[in-house]
Amino acid sequence: MEPWLLWLIVALVLGAVEIVTLTAALGLLGGAALVTAVFASVGLxxxxxxxxxxxxxxxxxxxxxxxxxxRLSSPPNGDGRFGVDALVGEAAYVTSEVSKLGGRVRIGGEEWTARAYDETLVIPPGTAVDVMEIKGTTALVYPRE
Known part of the structure; x- marks a missing residue:
């Protein structure tokens, strides 16, 4: 059997095992075997x-x-949170006065209902706030300092 064909078989087997194991090492070895198969086919x-x-x-x-x-182990936002949990700690801007009764804020391009995290506060429109917590579809916010 020709050496290039053996290298090609080794590359295919290693690639198939990599798909099953996802070790990120066997695929690289399979790639090395594929490169070697190419050079073996020209007579190395x-x-x-x-x-x-x-x-x-x-x-x-x-x-x-x-x-x-x-790249495989780190989540896109860097801390493993996703969905509404990823909004906690984000900056938001008040679009409609926020108090303990309600209001509206813009978080990353989306408008959310909001309440003041500290129930004694009334936050005017245009104020930058931090999202402290998400309860259902309501963001609890506190003014940025």
Whole structure:
């Protein structure tokens, strides 16, 4: 059997195992085997094929894998919160006076019903506030200092 075909089979097997395990290492080894298969098909001698596989594998595992793992493990907003929980701590702007009875704020382009976090406050329109809590569809807000 031709060496390039063996490298191609190794690349396919490693790629398939990577799909099952999601280790971000076996896929890189499969990529290295694929690169080696290409060079083997143009006649690279067998010892150089092993050297090429080792070098491409080492570069992939040392430099590409850490970047891939960081991208896979970190959530898009950086702290693991999503949905309405991601709004807590965000800045908002009062569009309609906010008191303990209600009001309206704009949070990231969306208008929300709001109440003052401190029930003694009345927050005028145009004030920058922080979202302290979300209760149902109502944001509890407090003026920024």
């Amino acid at each position: 001698p067998l010892p150089w094929q092993f050297l090429l596989f080792a070098v491409v594998s080492a570069v992939g595992v040392a430099f590409v894998r850490p970047v891939a793992l960081r």
